[in-house]
Amino acid sequence: AKVGVESDGHSQSTVSITVVGASGDLAKKKIFPALFALYYEGCLPEHFTIYGYSRSKMTDVELRDMVSKTLTCRIDKRANCGEKMEEFLKRCFYHSGQYDSQEHFTALDKKLKEHEAGRISNRLFYLSIPPNIFVDAVKCASSSASSVNGWTRVIVEKPFGRDSETSAALTKSLKQYLDEDQIFRIDHYLGKELVENLSVLRFSNLIFEPLWSRQYIQNVQLIFSEDFGTEGRGGYFDNYGIIRDIMQNHLLQILALFAMETPVSLDAEDIRNEKVKVLRSMRPIKVEDVVIGQYKSHTNGGVTNPGYTDDKTVPKDSLTPTFAAAALFIDNARWDGVPFLMKAGKALHTKRAEIRVQFRHVPGNLYNRNTGSDFDKATNELVIRVQPDEAIYLKINNKVPGLGMRLDRSNLNLLYSARYSKEIPDAYERLLLDAIEGERRLFIRSDELDAAWALFTPLLKEIEEKKRIPEYYPYGSRGPVGAHYLAAKHKVQWGDVSLDQ
Amino acid sequence: AKVGVESDGHSQSTVSITVVGASGDLAKKKIFPALFALYYEGCLPEHFTIYGYSRSKMTDVELRDMVSKTLTCRIDKRANCGEKMEEFLKRCFYHSGQYDSQEHFTALDKKLKEHEAGRISNRLFYLSIPPNIFVDAVKCASSSASSVNGWTRVIVEKPFGRDSETSAALTKSLKQYLDEDQIFRIDHYLGKELVENLSVLRFSNLIFEPLWSRQYIQNVQLIFSEDFGTEGRGGYFDNYGIIRDIMQNHLLQILALFAMETPVSLDAEDIRNEKVKVLRSMRPIKVEDVVIGQYKSHTNGGVTNPGYTDDKTVPKDSLTPTFAAAALFIDNARWDGVPFLMKAGKALHTKRAEIRVQFRHVPGNLYNRNTGSDFDKATNELVIRVQPDEAIYLKINNKVPGLGMRLDRSNLNLLYSARYSKEIPDAYERLLLDAIEGERRLFIRSDELDAAWALFTPLLKEIEEKKRIPEYYPYGSRGPVGAHYLAAKHKVQWGDVSLDQ
Amino acid sequence: AKVGVESDGHSQSTVSITVVGASGDLAKKKIFPALFALYYEGCLPEHFTIYGYSRSKMTDVELRDMVSKTLTCRIDKRANCGEKMEEFLKRCFYHSGQYDSQEHFTALDKKLKEHEAGRISNRLFYLSIPPNIFVDAVKCASSSASSVNGWTRVIVEKPFGRDSETSAALTKSLKQYLDEDQIFRIDHYLGKELVENLSVLRFSNLIFEPLWSRQYIQNVQLIFSEDFGTEGRGGYFDNYGIIRDIMQNHLLQILALFAMETPVSLDAEDIRNEKVKVLRSMRPIKVEDVVIGQYKSHTNGGVTNPGYTDDKTVPKDSLTPTFAAAALFIDNARWDGVPFLMKAGKALHTKRAEIRVQFRHVPGNLYNRNTGSDFDKATNELVIRVQPDEAIYLKINNKVPGLGMRLDRSNLNLLYSARYSKEIPDAYERLLLDAIEGERRLFIRSDELDAAWALFTPLLKEIEEKKRIPEYYPYGSRGPVGAHYLAAKHKVQWGDVSLDQ
Amino acid sequence: AKVGVESDGHSQSTVSITVVGASGDLAKKKIFPALFALYYEGCLPEHFTIYGYSRSKMTDVELRDMVSKTLTCRIDKRANCGEKMEEFLKRCFYHSGQYDSQEHFTALDKKLKEHEAGRISNRLFYLSIPPNIFVDAVKCASSSASSVNGWTRVIVEKPFGRDSETSAALTKSLKQYLDEDQIFRIDHYLGKELVENLSVLRFSNLIFEPLWSRQYIQNVQLIFSEDFGTEGRGGYFDNYGIIRDIMQNHLLQILALFAMETPVSLDAEDIRNEKVKVLRSMRPIKVEDVVIGQYKSHTNGGVTNPGYTDDKTVPKDSLTPTFAAAALFIDNARWDGVPFLMKAGKALHTKRAEIRVQFRHVPGNLYNRNTGSDFDKATNELVIRVQPDEAIYLKINNKVPGLGMRLDRSNLNLLYSARYSKEIPDAYERLLLDAIEGERRLFIRSDELDAAWALFTPLLKEIEEKKRIPEYYPYGSRGPVGAHYLAAKHKVQWGDVSLDQ
Structure with a gap:
C-alpha cells in the first residue's frame, strides 16, 4: 500500500x-x-x-x-x-x-x-x-x-537562521557533522494530509493540470491567520517577526509545492528539484509590494485584548511585524504575471490557513446578464484549507433547479473526507514515519532553504534597516487595510473576506 | 429571473x-x-x-x-x-x-x-x-x-416521419399552413433540468470548456435503457423500431447539445444553428458500426417474461430492433476521432438514461504504479444522468486519507440538488411554458430534423432492405454482446457495466 | 481543380x-x-x-x-x-x-x-x-x-446605404425584385488572393489554429492608408466619409473573415454564418474609442498639397472625416479583451492596406536579457499585406549565426509567391467568376450588412449629430497623433510606424 | 554580445x-x-x-x-x-x-x-x-x-565506455583526478549552430512552444546517414557498432535537447538538469522496437563497393550493426505516446543528419477534398537539418496563386541564413571557446552519460549476447526494409524517403 x-x-x-x-x-x-x-x-x-x-x-x-x-x-x-x-x-x-x-x-x-x-x-x-x-x-x-x-x-x-548569511552558516556547521541526506529539516505544514492530496488531485486526474497555469488562474492567495497574539510569550517571536515565522517557510513551501512543474518522478529529490526551480524563478520582492502591520490593544464587548507591545516579553518600542502581506511573482512560462498574494498575521478575527486559487472570468461569458454587476464573485475558485479542518473545495456556478434560469454558486468538496471513516493523521506522524523510512519528500533541502532566504533576505534587511513603521490594527480585526490596497493594486480581491467563502 | x-x-x-x-x-x-x-x-x-x-x-x-x-x-x-x-x-x-x-x-x-x-x-x-x-x-x-x-x-x-422523405413531406405539409416559427416540435428529453444545467456548467464556469474537446475526452456514451418490453402495445413501436424511437431524436438531440460549439448567444436560433452544425459535421454511419438486437423470452426465478414477438400486436416474424448500439463520429476540429457511442434498448436489466464522458488517461502518469493494472478504471469520467434521478457527477481520483499513499476514485456531485429544496419541474412544464412564451431553444427546427434524418435514413434503409437479422438477447439482460465488441473496436468500454458506476 | x-x-x-x-x-x-x-x-x-x-x-x-x-x-x-x-x-x-x-x-x-x-x-x-x-x-x-x-x-x-435605416430600405427595395440568392453585393477586398490564402493557412495547417486566440494574440490591427486626397472629386466622398467608405465595409469584412470560428464547411452560407456571428459578438463602439481626422494643406520641398476643404467639390465647412481610427472588441470566448484596432485615412504618407497580428510576449522569457529594454519589438507579428504587394509574413526571432548569442528578428514570408510564376489575378476576376458560377462566399449577405451597419450607425449618428470636430493633420503625414493615444490606451503600438515593418 | x-x-x-x-x-x-x-x-x-x-x-x-x-x-x-x-x-x-x-x-x-x-x-x-x-x-x-x-x-x-559498467568505471577513474566541473565531455553535434538555434526558436518566440507537445506532434525522427562505409578502417568501429557510435550519444543528445522542458535558466546546469529528466523519463527500449542491419557488397554501374566484412580490419563473421533503427518513447506528460524514431547507418545512399518533426493532421480538415488521397503528405513538418547544410525549415500548405482553389506544400526556411553574410563557425570552435570560458551547456555531465547508458545497455547486451543477426542491405541503398516496418508499426512514415523532402 x-x-x-x-x-x-x-x-x-x-x-x-x-x-x-x-x-x-x-x-x-x-x-x-x-x-x-x-x-x-x-x-x-x-x-x-x-x-x-x-x-x-x-x-x-x-x-x-x-x-x-x-x-x-x-x-x-x-x-x-x-x-x-x-x-x-x-x-x-x-x-x-x-x-x-x-x-x-x-x-x-x-x-x-x-x-x-x-x-x-x-x-x-x-x-x-x-x-x-x-x-x-x-x-x-x-x-x-x-x-x-x-x-x-x-x-x-525551524528557525533555520534569520537570513541568508545565518542560515548558510548554520547549514555549514551542520554539514561539518552530517551529510545532506542525514539532515531532515521539518516544516510540519508539509505533513498535512491535503498537501499530499494536492499533488494527487493535480497529477492523477486529467482534468486539473490543463487549468494549472496563467491562462486560467488569475491569482493565488496563501493565507495564514491566528486569532490570538503572543500572549506573554513574545520573546522568541519578537526576534523573528511574522515574515520569518510564517511566510518564508510555511507559506513559501506550500507555494512552491503548488506551483512546481510536474516532477520527473515522485521521488524526494525530483520533487525538491522542482520546488527549487520555482523559488529560483521568483522575482525579487519589492518593498512596495509588502504591507507590514502590528496589532494594538482593542476592547470589544467589555473585553480588552492587549496590544503586541503590551506583552511583557516584547520591547515597548518594538517594530516587529505581527502581520504581513506581500505580492510575489514567478517569472516562468507557467506563472508569468500571476500574482501570488501572501498574508500572515496574529491576533486577527479568525484562525485559518488556506490556499485560494481564483480563476479568470469566463471569456465572452454568455450568462453575463445573469451574473450582472456581481461579476467577480462568479468566477471559479479552488480553496485548499489546511486548518482548522482540512478540505479542498471548488466553487462552481450552476443553475438553481426550477423553471427560468437563475445561476448560483456552490462549493464542490473535492476531498470527500466524509466518505472515509479513518481519522486524518497528525502532520507529525507522517513526518516522523517518513524520517524513519528515509523518505525525504516533505523535508527541506539545503538549496531550497538557501533559495527561500535569498528571496526574503533583501526585503527583511530593507524593513529592518530603515526601521519601517508597521500599520497598526486592532486585536481581533481583519488586519491592516493596506493589505486590501495591495491586493487591489494587483487587481485581486482577498477571498477570505467575502461572506460566501 | x-x-x-x-x-x-x-x-x-x-x-x-x-x-x-x-x-x-x-x-x-x-x-x-x-x-x-x-x-x-x-x-x-x-x-x-x-x-x-x-x-x-x-x-x-x-x-x-x-x-x-x-x-x-x-x-x-x-x-x-x-x-x-x-x-x-x-x-x-x-x-x-x-x-x-x-x-x-x-x-x-x-x-x-x-x-x-x-x-x-x-x-x-x-x-x-x-x-x-x-x-x-x-x-x-x-x-x-x-x-x-x-x-x-x-x-x-414525434414521430416526425419515418425517414428523410416522409419527414420532408410532413414538414412541407405543415408549412402549407404554418410558418416555421409557429411549429414547436417537442422532444421532452430536452426539457430535462440537467440538459439545461449542462450548458450552464460548461459555459458559465471557466474550468469545463478547456476540457471539452478531443484533446481531453476519449469518448462519449449516450445510453438509454428500459427495463420493460412492449407489453402488449407493440403495434406502433413495431412500425418504427428503437433507432427511430430513441436514437434519431432523443439521443441525437442530447448529443448535439453536448457537442455544439459555443453559440453566439443563448437565443433559440443561435443554439439551434450550432446544433445543426454538429449534425452536419457527422460522418455517415457505417452499417458495421451498428449492432441491432431484439429481446426474446426469458425465465428467471420462476418468472417468465415474454419475447418481443410474443407480443400479440407484433408480427411473429418481425425483425424490428428493440435494441441498437452505434458508433458515431463528428468530423470537426473539436471532435475529430472521438467515438460517440449510442446504446438504446427495451427489456434490459435496468432503467436509465445518461451521458457518460470518459476522459483520456493522464499522460505520463506519475501514479501509474498505484493505479496498477486496472488503469482504465482510474480515468476521470463525467456522468450526466437524465433518469431515473437527474444528476451530474464527476469521477476523480484522490488519496485515501491516512499514512502511506493509496489512491481511490470518488464521485463528485456537480449538481448538489440536496442544496435546493425546490422540486425539479417535469420536462413538460418547462416546454409548455417555453411554447407559451415563444422561447424556441428546446424545440427542434426543420433543418435540425432534416439533418437528423439525413444521418440515420441510409442506415435504416440498409437494415430494412437487407432484412438484417437482429442479435437476440434475453429479456432483462444487459443486451447483445455485440455491443461490447462494437465498443472494443473503438477502444472504448461501456461505462454502465462496471461495478463502480 | x-x-x-x-x-x-x-x-x-x-x-x-x-x-x-x-x-x-x-x-x-x-x-x-x-x-x-x-x-x-x-x-x-x-x-x-x-x-x-x-x-x-x-x-x-x-x-x-x-x-x-x-x-x-x-x-x-x-x-x-x-x-x-x-x-x-x-x-x-x-x-x-x-x-x-x-x-x-x-x-x-x-x-x-x-x-x-x-x-x-x-x-x-x-x-x-x-x-x-x-x-x-x-x-x-x-x-x-x-x-x-x-x-x-x-x-x-457599395455604397449599400448610409446607415442601418437607409441600408435596410435599400435591401427591402431590392428584395421586391430579387431573392437573396440573386443579389451579389461586392466588396472587392474580399476578392484579394491573400484573403483566400488567409483561410488556407489557418485551416489547412495544424500550426496556426492553436495560436488564433486571445491566449496568444495581443492585438490585431487593420490598416488602410492612401497617399492622395480627394483631388477635386470629393463630392461623393464628402457625403460618406472615411468610416462609411472604408471601415464599415472593407476593414470590417476582413476583420470578420480573420476572426471567425471554423465554419462547418467552406460553403458560402457557412462562412457567412460565421462572419455574422463575429459581427454580432462585437461590443458597441464607444465614441471615446474613436479618433477622427481631416487633412489640411501642407507644403513640403516647395510642393503644396491642398487640404480636404480646398477641394472645390467639398463644402468649405465640411467636418467629414478623411481619417479615422477605432478600437473594437469581440466579446466572445476566442477574442474577449483583444483590441482590434482599425485605421483608415486619405492623404497620408504611404499607400497600403494590411492586417497586423501582434502576438503576446513570451511568458517567462529566458532570453529577456538579450531583448533588453526594447522588449516589445521582439514579439512575434504576423503581417498580411493586401496592397501594394500581396504578402503574408511572420516576424520571428532567431539567433544571428556565429559564436556568442545575439538575437535578431527576421521576416518569414509565408506566401512564397516567388515560387509561383503565375500572375495573381485581379480581385474583380475572381469575383466575377464566382458570380457566374454562383459561388457566394466572397459576397455580402443581407444579415451581414445589417450587422455591420448596426455596429457603426450609432457611432456615425453621434459624430454627425454632435458635429464633432476632426483632428487636423497635414497632407502626407502619418495622420492625427490622437491615433497613437488611442492605441496606447489599449496597450498597443501601431505596427506600421516602426522602422522595421 | x-x-x-x-x-x-x-x-x-x-x-x-x-x-x-x-x-x-x-x-x-x-x-x-x-x-x-x-x-x-x-x-x-x-x-x-x-x-x-x-x-x-x-x-x-x-x-x-x-x-x-x-x-x-x-x-x-x-x-x-x-x-x-x-x-x-x-x-x-x-x-x-x-x-x-x-x-x-x-x-x-x-x-x-x-x-x-x-x-x-x-x-x-x-x-x-x-x-x-x-x-x-x-x-x-x-x-x-x-x-x-x-x-x-x-x-x-567519446567513446565514454561501452556500456553502463565501463562508462561508470571510466567516470570513477576520471573523478579520482578531476572534479565534475573540470571534465568537458564533448559531443560535437551539440556545437552545431542549429542546435543552438533550436532553443532560440522555441524559447524566444511565442508561436512554437504551444505546439511542442504530444497534442500537436505525431512523431519525431532523428536520422543520421553516411554514404560511405568503414573503408578499410573498421577496426575501432567493429568494437562499438553504430548504436554506440551514433545513437547513444549524438542522436540521443539531440533528442534530449529537443524534448526537454523549459529550463529555469539558460545556465549549463539548468539545461543539463532538464536533459537528464528527459533521459530518465524514457521507456526501456524493447528489442522488438529495434532493427539492426549490416551492409554488404553492391555493384552499380560497373562500380563495386565492398561489404562491411570485406573490410580487412573487420572479422569475417562480424555481426556488428552498421545500421540501426529504433523507436523510443518518453513517458512524461508532454511526450506520452509520441514515437521518437532514430535511424543511423553507414554506406547508405545519402549523407545527412537531421531531425524531422511530423505534426498531426488537421482535425476536421475543411480542405480534405483538396488534399485528397495523399493526405499524409499534407501534414506540417519541421525539418532541422544538421548536415550537410545547416537549415531549419517548416513545410506548410498554401494556396497556389490564381483562380480556383488548389493547395500546395512549400518549405518555409526559418533560418534565413542567406540574410547573414557571416560564415557559420565550425562546431569545434564553439565548443573550444565554451571550454575556455567555462560555459558547460554543450558538454555532457556524468549523470547524463549514466542515464544515456542506462537506456541503451540492456538493448546492447541483448543483441550481443543473443548474437542477433543483422538484416543485410546493399552498399549505397536506403538500408534494411525492416526500418519501414518498424516505422509503420508505430504509424509513422520516414520523412527522408519521400520525393518532396
Whole structure:
C-alpha cells in the first residue's frame, strides 16, 4: 500500500528514536503522541526504543507518566487502547544530559547499544531545542552517539537562521557533522494530509493540470491567520517577526509545492528539484509590494485584548511585524504575471490557513446578464484549507433547479473526507514515519532553504534597516487595510473576506 | 429571473391552450398535470383558458373530473393545493370534434372567442394525436381556429416521419399552413433540468470548456435503457423500431447539445444553428458500426417474461430492433476521432438514461504504479444522468486519507440538488411554458430534423432492405454482446457495466 | 481543380453579362479587363455574350474600341494575346438606354435572346451606377430582362446605404425584385488572393489554429492608408466619409473573415454564418474609442498639397472625416479583451492596406536579457499585406549565426509567391467568376450588412449629430497623433510606424 | 554580445591549451583550425599558448608546418589572413612525450610555466587520444601539469565506455583526478549552430512552444546517414557498432535537447538538469522496437563497393550493426505516446543528419477534398537539418496563386541564413571557446552519460549476447526494409524517403 517507500525494518535491525528536548512543549504535545499513534497503527518497526533526553532530572517512570498524559487525545476511544499504551510506554526511557556534552551523549550511546542488543542500529534524533544549541547537540550526537552499522538521521525544527548569511552558516556547521541526506529539516505544514492530496488531485486526474497555469488562474492567495497574539510569550517571536515565522517557510513551501512543474518522478529529490526551480524563478520582492502591520490593544464587548507591545516579553518600542502581506511573482512560462498574494498575521478575527486559487472570468461569458454587476464573485475558485479542518473545495456556478434560469454558486468538496471513516493523521506522524523510512519528500533541502532566504533576505534587511513603521490594527480585526490596497493594486480581491467563502 | 425570455402576457392579452387528443394517455398523465403545475407556480398568464378537444363525447365536468384524477401526483402535499386545483379546473373546458373537420374547429374557434372576450388572442394547440392525422388537424386548426390578432402556435410530438422523405413531406405539409416559427416540435428529453444545467456548467464556469474537446475526452456514451418490453402495445413501436424511437431524436438531440460549439448567444436560433452544425459535421454511419438486437423470452426465478414477438400486436416474424448500439463520429476540429457511442434498448436489466464522458488517461502518469493494472478504471469520467434521478457527477481520483499513499476514485456531485429544496419541474412544464412564451431553444427546427434524418435514413434503409437479422438477447439482460465488441473496436468500454458506476 | 464550385456551363446553356454603366470608369478600368482575363484563361463558358449598357449613344464598334484600350495592361506580354483579344471583342456588344426604362430593358432582353439562340439562358447584371438609381435599374432588369429558364443574378457595388435605416430600405427595395440568392453585393477586398490564402493557412495547417486566440494574440490591427486626397472629386466622398467608405465595409469584412470560428464547411452560407456571428459578438463602439481626422494643406520641398476643404467639390465647412481610427472588441470566448484596432485615412504618407497580428510576449522569457529594454519589438507579428504587394509574413526571432548569442528578428514570408510564376489575378476576376458560377462566399449577405451597419450607425449618428470636430493633420503625414493615444490606451503600438515593418 | 558567459580573461591571466594527441587526424583537421579561427575572430584571450603533445618526435617548427597546412580551408579568402596566421603559429609549440609519463608531463608543466610568465595560469587539455589511455593521460596531466592558481580543464572525446559498467568505471577513474566541473565531455553535434538555434526558436518566440507537445506532434525522427562505409578502417568501429557510435550519444543528445522542458535558466546546469529528466523519463527500449542491419557488397554501374566484412580490419563473421533503427518513447506528460524514431547507418545512399518533426493532421480538415488521397503528405513538418547544410525549415500548405482553389506544400526556411553574410563557425570552435570560458551547456555531465547508458545497455547486451543477426542491405541503398516496418508499426512514415523532402 505504500508508494515509493521501502521499509528499513528488517527483523535484525532496530530503530532508536531520541527526542532531544523531551521536557519541552512540542515534545509533550506532538512528538510523543505522534510516536504512539504510529505504534498503534503498526507503523513502527518491530524493534524500537524511544529515549527522552533533556537537562531536567527525571526517571524513566516519570517520563512515562508525563508522556501518558498527552496520549489520550486522539486514540482513547479506540479498542484495546489502554493495552497498547502500556506496551508503548515500556519502550520509552529517559536520559538526562547537557545538550553540549560529549560525555553525556556517550552515556546515552551506551544505553542505546544495550537496547539494540547487537542488531543493526538505526538512530533518529529529533532536536526539539532552541536554535542556539542546535549545532552543539548535533556535534555531540554525531560524534558520540551515531550508529556504527546503520543510519543516523537528525530532525531539526525551524528557525533555520534569520537570513541568508545565518542560515548558510548554520547549514555549514551542520554539514561539518552530517551529510545532506542525514539532515531532515521539518516544516510540519508539509505533513498535512491535503498537501499530499494536492499533488494527487493535480497529477492523477486529467482534468486539473490543463487549468494549472496563467491562462486560467488569475491569482493565488496563501493565507495564514491566528486569532490570538503572543500572549506573554513574545520573546522568541519578537526576534523573528511574522515574515520569518510564517511566510518564508510555511507559506513559501506550500507555494512552491503548488506551483512546481510536474516532477520527473515522485521521488524526494525530483520533487525538491522542482520546488527549487520555482523559488529560483521568483522575482525579487519589492518593498512596495509588502504591507507590514502590528496589532494594538482593542476592547470589544467589555473585553480588552492587549496590544503586541503590551506583552511583557516584547520591547515597548518594538517594530516587529505581527502581520504581513506581500505580492510575489514567478517569472516562468507557467506563472508569468500571476500574482501570488501572501498574508500572515496574529491576533486577527479568525484562525485559518488556506490556499485560494481564483480563476479568470469566463471569456465572452454568455450568462453575463445573469451574473450582472456581481461579476467577480462568479468566477471559479479552488480553496485548499489546511486548518482548522482540512478540505479542498471548488466553487462552481450552476443553475438553481426550477423553471427560468437563475445561476448560483456552490462549493464542490473535492476531498470527500466524509466518505472515509479513518481519522486524518497528525502532520507529525507522517513526518516522523517518513524520517524513519528515509523518505525525504516533505523535508527541506539545503538549496531550497538557501533559495527561500535569498528571496526574503533583501526585503527583511530593507524593513529592518530603515526601521519601517508597521500599520497598526486592532486585536481581533481583519488586519491592516493596506493589505486590501495591495491586493487591489494587483487587481485581486482577498477571498477570505467575502461572506460566501 | 427569466433569461432571454420576454413575456407576451400583457394584461389585455389572453392565451387559449387547446389539447388536441385530450382523452389520450399523454394528455392525462403529462399535459394537464404540467399545465396545473404551471398554474400553481404562477407561471401562466392572468387570462387563460384550457380546452380539451377529441373525438369522444364528454362534458366540461367530465373532463374536469378526468383531469382532476391525475393532478394529485406532484402537488398535493403543498399548501392550499385543493383551492388552487378548484380554480384551475374552472378554466378547463371540453369540445368534442373530428380531427379533420373544419366545421368542428370553427365551432371551437367560436367558443375560444367567447372566452377571449375581445382581448388580444394567443392560441396554443398541443397535438397529442397519431401522426397520420397531424396534417389534417393542423390544417383545420390553422384555417378555422387561428388567432386573428395574436399568435398561433402548434406543439407537435414525434414521430416526425419515418425517414428523410416522409419527414420532408410532413414538414412541407405543415408549412402549407404554418410558418416555421409557429411549429414547436417537442422532444421532452430536452426539457430535462440537467440538459439545461449542462450548458450552464460548461459555459458559465471557466474550468469545463478547456476540457471539452478531443484533446481531453476519449469518448462519449449516450445510453438509454428500459427495463420493460412492449407489453402488449407493440403495434406502433413495431412500425418504427428503437433507432427511430430513441436514437434519431432523443439521443441525437442530447448529443448535439453536448457537442455544439459555443453559440453566439443563448437565443433559440443561435443554439439551434450550432446544433445543426454538429449534425452536419457527422460522418455517415457505417452499417458495421451498428449492432441491432431484439429481446426474446426469458425465465428467471420462476418468472417468465415474454419475447418481443410474443407480443400479440407484433408480427411473429418481425425483425424490428428493440435494441441498437452505434458508433458515431463528428468530423470537426473539436471532435475529430472521438467515438460517440449510442446504446438504446427495451427489456434490459435496468432503467436509465445518461451521458457518460470518459476522459483520456493522464499522460505520463506519475501514479501509474498505484493505479496498477486496472488503469482504465482510474480515468476521470463525467456522468450526466437524465433518469431515473437527474444528476451530474464527476469521477476523480484522490488519496485515501491516512499514512502511506493509496489512491481511490470518488464521485463528485456537480449538481448538489440536496442544496435546493425546490422540486425539479417535469420536462413538460418547462416546454409548455417555453411554447407559451415563444422561447424556441428546446424545440427542434426543420433543418435540425432534416439533418437528423439525413444521418440515420441510409442506415435504416440498409437494415430494412437487407432484412438484417437482429442479435437476440434475453429479456432483462444487459443486451447483445455485440455491443461490447462494437465498443472494443473503438477502444472504448461501456461505462454502465462496471461495478463502480 | 476547383473546390466546392460546380460548373453551370452545360454546352446547351449560355451566359449573358450586362455591364450596366458601361461608360463609367470602373467598367473601363476593371470590369471589361477582368472579363477579358477570364476569357483568356479559359474560365468563361463556351457560349457567352457581353453587353455594355448605358445612357451614352455608342455603337458596338465604339464600345469595342473603348474596351480594347484598357485590355492591354495585364496580358499583352503573353502569347497570342492579340488573337484572343479579337475573339473576345467580337462577343462584346452595346445597348444604349435609360436606367429606369422598362422599354429600354425590354429591347435589351430581345437582343440577349437573339444571342442566346434558344439555349438555357443565364444572365448576370453588373450594376456600375450611382446608388440613387440602383433600385430603378434592378426593377427594370428584373421585370423586363430576366432569364426565363436559367438564373438571373445582379452584382451591386457599395455604397449599400448610409446607415442601418437607409441600408435596410435599400435591401427591402431590392428584395421586391430579387431573392437573396440573386443579389451579389461586392466588396472587392474580399476578392484579394491573400484573403483566400488567409483561410488556407489557418485551416489547412495544424500550426496556426492553436495560436488564433486571445491566449496568444495581443492585438490585431487593420490598416488602410492612401497617399492622395480627394483631388477635386470629393463630392461623393464628402457625403460618406472615411468610416462609411472604408471601415464599415472593407476593414470590417476582413476583420470578420480573420476572426471567425471554423465554419462547418467552406460553403458560402457557412462562412457567412460565421462572419455574422463575429459581427454580432462585437461590443458597441464607444465614441471615446474613436479618433477622427481631416487633412489640411501642407507644403513640403516647395510642393503644396491642398487640404480636404480646398477641394472645390467639398463644402468649405465640411467636418467629414478623411481619417479615422477605432478600437473594437469581440466579446466572445476566442477574442474577449483583444483590441482590434482599425485605421483608415486619405492623404497620408504611404499607400497600403494590411492586417497586423501582434502576438503576446513570451511568458517567462529566458532570453529577456538579450531583448533588453526594447522588449516589445521582439514579439512575434504576423503581417498580411493586401496592397501594394500581396504578402503574408511572420516576424520571428532567431539567433544571428556565429559564436556568442545575439538575437535578431527576421521576416518569414509565408506566401512564397516567388515560387509561383503565375500572375495573381485581379480581385474583380475572381469575383466575377464566382458570380457566374454562383459561388457566394466572397459576397455580402443581407444579415451581414445589417450587422455591420448596426455596429457603426450609432457611432456615425453621434459624430454627425454632435458635429464633432476632426483632428487636423497635414497632407502626407502619418495622420492625427490622437491615433497613437488611442492605441496606447489599449496597450498597443501601431505596427506600421516602426522602422522595421 | 555574449550571453550568460563571463570572461575569465583578465589581462593578468593566460590560457595554455595543450592538444594531447597533436599528430592525430582530428587535431590536424579540426582542433588546430578551430583554434586559429577563434584567434582570427578575436575570441581567444590576449595571452595564450598552444602546445601540441604526442609521442612523435617533432620540433616547434615542424608542428607549425603541419598545422599551417590545414589552416587554409576556412579563412584564406579573408583580409590579412596570412599575417594573422603568422602571429598564431608563433604561439604554437610542441612537446613530445608518452601519455602515461608523469615525467614528461612535468617537463611540459615547466615549459607552460615559462610561457605563463607569472600570470594567473589557466590550462585546458584537449585529449585527442584512444580511450584506453584516457585515464593515464588525465592522471599525469592532473598530477604533474595542473594550474596552481587558475583553472585546469580537460576536454575528452567519446567513446565514454561501452556500456553502463565501463562508462561508470571510466567516470570513477576520471573523478579520482578531476572534479565534475573540470571534465568537458564533448559531443560535437551539440556545437552545431542549429542546435543552438533550436532553443532560440522555441524559447524566444511565442508561436512554437504551444505546439511542442504530444497534442500537436505525431512523431519525431532523428536520422543520421553516411554514404560511405568503414573503408578499410573498421577496426575501432567493429568494437562499438553504430548504436554506440551514433545513437547513444549524438542522436540521443539531440533528442534530449529537443524534448526537454523549459529550463529555469539558460545556465549549463539548468539545461543539463532538464536533459537528464528527459533521459530518465524514457521507456526501456524493447528489442522488438529495434532493427539492426549490416551492409554488404553492391555493384552499380560497373562500380563495386565492398561489404562491411570485406573490410580487412573487420572479422569475417562480424555481426556488428552498421545500421540501426529504433523507436523510443518518453513517458512524461508532454511526450506520452509520441514515437521518437532514430535511424543511423553507414554506406547508405545519402549523407545527412537531421531531425524531422511530423505534426498531426488537421482535425476536421475543411480542405480534405483538396488534399485528397495523399493526405499524409499534407501534414506540417519541421525539418532541422544538421548536415550537410545547416537549415531549419517548416513545410506548410498554401494556396497556389490564381483562380480556383488548389493547395500546395512549400518549405518555409526559418533560418534565413542567406540574410547573414557571416560564415557559420565550425562546431569545434564553439565548443573550444565554451571550454575556455567555462560555459558547460554543450558538454555532457556524468549523470547524463549514466542515464544515456542506462537506456541503451540492456538493448546492447541483448543483441550481443543473443548474437542477433543483422538484416543485410546493399552498399549505397536506403538500408534494411525492416526500418519501414518498424516505422509503420508505430504509424509513422520516414520523412527522408519521400520525393518532396
